[in-house]
Amino acid sequence: MGRILVVDDERSMREFLAICLKRGGHEVTVADSGDQAISVLGTQAFDIVITDLRMPGETDGIGVLEAVKQLGLDTEVVVVTAFATTETALSAMKKGAYDYLTKPFKVDVINTVIDRALEKRSLVEANVALREQVAGRYRMASIIGKSPRMQRIFDLIAKIQSAKTSVLITGESGTGKELVARALHTEGTRSEAEFVAVNCGAIPDNLMESELFGHVKGSFTGAMSDKVGLIRRADKGTLFLDEIGELSLGLQVKLLRVLQERTVRPVGGETEVEVDVRVVAATNRELEEEVARGAFRSDLYYRLNVIELRLPPLRQRQTDIALLAEHFLTRHKAGLPREIRGFSPEARKHLEQYDYPGNVRELENMIERAVTLADGPLIEVADLPERKTTTPPLGVAAATVFPEEGIDLDRMIADFERGIVEQAMERAGGVRKRAAGLLGISFRSLRYRLAKLGLDSHDPATDETSDK
Ligand SMILES: Nc1ncnc2c1ncn2[C@@H]1O[C@H](COP(=O)(O)OP(=O)(O)OP(=O)(O)O)[C@@H](O)[C@H]1O
Ligand SMILES: [Mg+2]
Numbered sequence: 001m002g003r004i005l006v007v008d009d010e011r012s013m014r015e016f017l018a019i020c021l022k023r024g025g026h027e028v029t030v031a032d033s034g035d036q037a038i039s040v041l042g043t044q045a046f047d048i049v050i051t052d053l054r055m056p057g058e059t060d061g062i063g064v065l066e067a068v069k070q071l072g073l074d075t076e077v078v079v080v081t082a083f084a085t086t087e088t089a090l091s092a093m094k095k096g097a098y099d100y101l102t103k104p105f106k107v108d109v110i111n112t113v114i115d116r117a118l119e120k121r122s123l124v125e126a127n128v129a130l131r132e133q134v135a136g137r138y139r140m141a142s143i144i145g146k147s148p149r150m151q152r153i154f155d156l157i158a159k160i161q162s163a164k165t166s167v168l169i170t171g172e173s174g175t176g177k178e179l180v181a182r183a184l185h186t187e188g189t190r191s192e193a194e195f196v197a198v199n200c201g202a203i204p205d206n207l208m209e210s211e212l213f214g215h216v217k218g219s220f221t222g223a224m225s226d227k228v229g230l231i232r233r234a235d236k237g238t239l240f241l242d243e244i245g246e247l248s249l250g251l252q253v254k255l256l257r258v259l260q261e262r263t264v265r266p267v268g269g270e271t272e273v274e275v276d277v278r279v280v281a282a283t284n285r286e287l288e289e290e291v292a293r294g295a296f297r298s299d300l301y302y303r304l305n306v307i308e309l310r311l312p313p314l315r316q317r318q319t320d321i322a323l324l325a326e327h328f329l330t331r332h333k334a335g336l337p338r339e340i341r342g343f344s345p346e347a348r349k350h351l352e353q354y355d356y357p358g359n360v361r362e363l364e365n366m367i368e369r370a371v372t373l374a375d376g377p378l379i380e381v382a383d384l385p386e387r388k389t390t391t392p393p394l395g396v397a398a399a400t401v402f403p404e405e406g407i408d409l410d411r412m413i414a415d416f417e418r419g420i421v422e423q424a425m426e427r428a429g430g431v432r433k434r435a436a437g438l439l440g441i442s443f444r445s446l447r448y449r450l451a452k453l454g455l456d457s458h459d460p461a462t463d464e465t466s467d468k
Pocket of ligand 1: 145360
């Protein structure tokens with residue numbers, strides 16, 4: 001039940017309201033003028049203020065409303081007006097009043113308005129509570145999650161953060177693999193040294209070896225000076241091998257040696273240099289399948305996969321959605337002139353019922369967009385992307401009646417493929433890595449298809465950075 005301040009210069013009205021509200025179980029305080037209301041508001045907290053609009057003296061109802069806003073209170077204001085002054089009531093609504101009541105009114109009308117206002121208040125409070133949870137035990141480094149599966153991941157991270165064993169992080173695109181890799185580093189005993197991230201899919205194979213292992217001056221054209229290489233840069237720290245599934249077989253052998261011998265031999269070098277790195281690898285492929293089809297070395301797989309951290313897709317941890325949404329809201333509303341307090345119940349439901357093929361990254365993009373679109377204190381369904389049905393256009397092709405004269409199967413498949421790939425690219429905002437995730441194929445495979453279908457208008461130099 002709520003704490004309510006009733007403001008009216010007319011005694012009979014004050015008493016009538018006070019009686020009704022007390023009967024409804026609320027705690028009521030009365031003020032007989034706008035000025036008195038303001039002084040009470042300065043010392044006591046209220047959930048709702050019900051104020052008459054027209055009152056004699058310095059401060060009328062609008063004045064009370066403005067004072068509430070000026071004091072920065074989140075108290076809801078309901079204004080009471082005579083029928084003749086409805087227009088003033090509307091202007092009060094524009095100024096942020098919650099609702100208005102037109103005199104004379106029935107008891108149940110008051111009750112409905114008050115109940116709704118209180119419900120809104122408790123919603124806002126729920127949002128605040130969520131925000132507090134974000135800061136507490138539902139957070140590890142910058143990873144947020146309250147679902148049992150994420151809590152288990154937190155436990156596992158805590159257990160292995162200071163060990164030296166290799167870790168393989170798997171999970172669909174956007175599930176937070178890099179975030180977890182960074183947490184393993186910052187939370188563990190290696191945090192003083194560097195966390196070196198290498199995207200195995202982004203560096204061309206011929207450059208990769210010297211990037212990773214370094215080189216000696218003059219070992220090949222262009223090797224103007226000695227280069228330490230990323231592995232040695234991660235000495236005493238963590239080497240994060242992202243998209244490990246993209247590493248060529250040749251480099252897999254060389255990497256395996258590093259893991260076994262704990263030494264690095266730079267390109268063109270004579271001697272092995274000792275290194276102390278912890279390797280954390282990540283992939284959104286099923287490495288086991290890659291091993292089975294000979295694209296990934298099994299010995300390296302077992303070396304990397306000493307501990308596997310499998311990040312569940314967001315659709316399998318629905319309880320994290322509201323919390324993550326809140327987290328991203330706080331992040332993206334920073335610096336905005338408008339105050340956005342949270343999500344309407346419908347918007348929250350909308351968010352929770354979506355299946356997020358792009359996982360947490362997709363949710364974050366949705367919230368960022370909603371924050372820019374929202375013009376009220378709450379994010380509404382209209383601020384979220386329309387939910388597309390997940391039935392692929394496959395239905396159309398399947399329904400086609402097989403024509404008498406036969407078909408050109410290759411062309412039909414190519415057309416279909418082009419349509420799907422184009423849609424995925426559009427959905428991914430042109431970021432190929434994300435599109436690959438949406439299509440459930442590897443980055444490399446997407447690159448190949450784009451080239452094949454003549455859709456590759458991308459400047460490779462600017463590609464992956466836009467994904468971060
Ligand atoms: N549990 C989480 N809490 C907070 N933010 C998260 C969480 N999971 C992911 N994110 C955010 O979502 C985005 C994607 O996460 P990240 O880059 O770690 O995913 P990924 O699994 O490496 O994806 P990809 O396979 O596409 O590289 C990042 O902005 C990250 O901060
Ligand atoms: Mg990643």
